[in-house]
Amino acid sequence: MSDQPTTVTSIRPGLTMRGFDRDRTPVADWLCGCGRHERATGADAVKNLAARVLVGVCTHEVAVIKEAA
Numbered sequence: 001m002s003d004q005p006t007t008v009t010s011i012r013p014g015l016t017m018r019g020f021d022r023d024r025t026p027v028a029d030w031l032c033g034c035g036r037h038e039r040a041t042g043a044d045a046v047k048n049l050a051a052r053v054l055v056g057v058c059t060h061e062v063a064v065i066k067e068a069a
């Protein structure tokens with residue numbers, strides 16, 4: 001825990017979700033710490049993305065290793 005404010009911008013790693021406060025399709029943009037960007041569109045996709053990235057661990061390197069194996 002820290003007192004630093006949690007600010008998510010388009011140029012820093014983090015998860016940005018929008019569309020939940022309106023009657024529109026939710027969209028989530030995830031910018032990983034490794035620089036990789038993912039976008040999820042739709043409630044289910046957003047939930048899946050959030051469940052993965054909120055762990056705070058980059059899974060891209062692991063995924064690459066698995067794919068290459």
Ligand SMILES: [Zn+2]
Nearest residue numbers: 032034058060
């Ligand atoms: Zn990553």
